[in-house]
Amino acid sequence: MPKEIRLNVLEQGNPSFQAFGLWAHPRDKAVDYLKLDYWLNYARLAERGLFDNFFMADVYGMPDVYQGKADGALRNGSQAPSLDPSVIVTAMSTVTTNLCFTMTGSASYESPYSFARRISTMDHLMNGRLGWNIVTSYLRSGALAMGRTGLAEHDLRYEMADEFLEGVYRLWEGSWAEGALKKDKEARVYADPDLIDTVDFRGEYHSFQAIAPVEPSPQRTPVLFQAGGSERGRRFAATHAEGVYLNGTKPELVAAQVARVRAAAEAEGRNPQSIKFFTGISVFVDETEELAKARYADYKRYSSFEGLISMMSGAMGIDLSKYPLDEPIVYQKNDANQSALEMFTRNNAWTLRQVLDEKALCGTNVAFIGSAEQVADEMIRWMDEADIDGFNIARIVAHETLENFIDMVVPELQKRGRYKTAYQPGTFREKLFGHRRIDSDHLAGSFSR
Template identity: 60%
Template sequence: MTREIRLNALDQCNPSFLAFGLWSHPRDKALDFTSIDYWADYARLLERGLFDALFLADALGVPDTYKQSFASAFRSGALAPSLDPAVIVPAMALVTKNLGFAITGSASYETPYLFARRMTTLDHMTRGRIGWNIVTSFLRSGALAMGRDELAEHDARYDAADEFMEVMYGLWEGSWADDALKRDKASSIYADPALISELDHDGPHHRIRAVSAAEPSPQRTPMLFQAGGSPRGRHFAATHAEGIFINGPKLDLVAPQVTDMRKRAAALGRDPRSLKFFAGATIIVDETEALARARYEDYKRHTSVEGMLSQLSAALGIDLSKYPLDEPIRYEKTDAAHSQLEILTRKGSWTVRQAAESMVVSGRNLLVVGTPGQVVDELARWVEHADVDGFNIARILAHETMENFIGMVVPELQRRGMFKTEYAKGTLREKVTGAGPRTAHDHPASTHRR
């Protein structure tokens, strides 16, 4: 039986994300990213293409590792400046009915009570279409911006995030019983206080004593996404995530990670098939392979190597400006993105020049350049051999990337029976997983239900 592919759009609220410098391309519209109309048009486009969700990455702080300065990031528009994705979602939800929105929130710096209420509000405003990409934040500049003396140790951030999740589940799932909400005009009872309880948590990282102020939303717990690639990150994802974002330019790098996390989930008592994996993909498509290649070369002429190295230095926690162009990047213990460092140093021997040439348009994503048929062939190969469930399609040019993908690739996927022709009903979780509106019975959130 043909396996249906799931699709999300991958972006960030800034001039250029992954394809650094492309905001300068004559056809690109990203200079309008501070406009509400830009995001409304984007959402309408994605819903027309039957995308499950728009995944908005985010980072606290700015890349300032390269040359020990934030200058390169701002000069090239690479991940900086940026806007808060949570504020943008309601505008997009108002002009769509089915498109989901997965926004990034930091378990390292958010305040549990405020974050729980904000996400519940967004789930109400979207009628159950909100998802949360859980991150622990790896930028040192973000730690300093949030009043910390230094970036916390990598695995310790995940330890704290586990406790953060316990508090979230307590507020979202445990504070209100299922029948606590009455809204009964005849009796003048809005909610039964006997069915509402106080969360009293006193742990090493969080102390809270509170009732959930917001009434339960359609999903209660938003659909949970995560992208940790390190061993500790994979364990966290296998414990909490329902959707897992996974990156790697080659199938043989991604497939073992998928297998590992499904095994970890099974060992934790979860159904391993309930985890939905989305591989990052950069797609450049045209009617002929020659036209697609010409489009790729055109894009490359507008890329910013400085912007890419600024982002990569921040992600690795290593100032790449100290390396000669053709000297291999060496492994250094840092508290930044462990998985990316492993790929470049221990699973390969990358030089700065090689990284610049291969990652300047697509980052660590799968890059496919070709006709609609060639693109679909490659996506199908990854679904079959890497066991991924779908893809996060990254923006290169706004909104040309998605217009081309929707106009050429989506019809080919549908022709082969590999993509839906209409949305399923229900919440984001129901659409993506095919299960109910709330977390599965084997998910840790369910243990907090009253």
């Protein structure tokens, strides 16, 4: 039986994300991104479209590799400035019932205790609709902003994150036993201390001694996502991720990544089919292919090459201002985002002219342009050929492009039996996997009480 397509909104709390410069389009509403109603209306719209998840990307620091400064990013609102996603998604959850939310959170700059407390609080307030996109932070400017002397080496960041994850798992899963929370007014016992343990954690990078500061939330551990595409990132995903975000220019490239993560998960003793995979797309849809192409052309007039290259330089760790337009971008090993670096160097020898022509409106995503029928065809082809479970739909013009997708493409997918017509009840994990607690073969499950 064909898999049902799952959909996530892909967003970040800044003026331009993926489609850089489009905040200046006359119909774009992103200039209001500092206003609460902008986000509340966004959440209502996504729930109207029966989206599974509103995924908020995030980054510490600003893209400052291009020309050695952040001017290009700031001038174009290119992933800068950037709001705190934890505040945004908590607010959005108050006007929705079924839409789930994933916030990006770094495992590099915070204590496991304070992070675990915030996540548990959010999962309670959202009635179990929270996910966490685990990142290790790739910008040197972010490391400096967080008080470090420089960016830690790429693979070392994953080693540090492994330890961080064990710390939060022990707090979420191992401190409060099932049944410890009593709320017994007659006996005047809120919690049974005999069923609550202190976590004494001693690691190389983190050490703490604490009882989990918040009683277990509906999911205990939020649904765990990860987006690293490097070899070390894949091993990290195989250990920790319940969902993986992947990018690739062709279905076969994404399918190869999916296969590698599944194989690594199986080697870790996990069920390789228990991980969901999503790839990023930017959709330009209209009544006909001609109108969709005209829409794309209209949007492209507002795209910012400087904004795009500022973001790409930061992600790849390469100052692309030094490259002539027609010279292939060369792989240069560094400690930045290896997924972006390999996508534009090792997978294909991209030039800046090609980037400008093909990626001005979709960044690291793939662009789907056409009628609702054509977009649905392409989505289904990618689902079947890439062995993925769904898509991250990026903002282009807020909120016009999401409205168009919901009004045109969603009914077409429903007509073909590939998209739900109603939400399933439950927590985020129950909606995705059919159960509330994390799998017993997951590392976090080994600490469950």
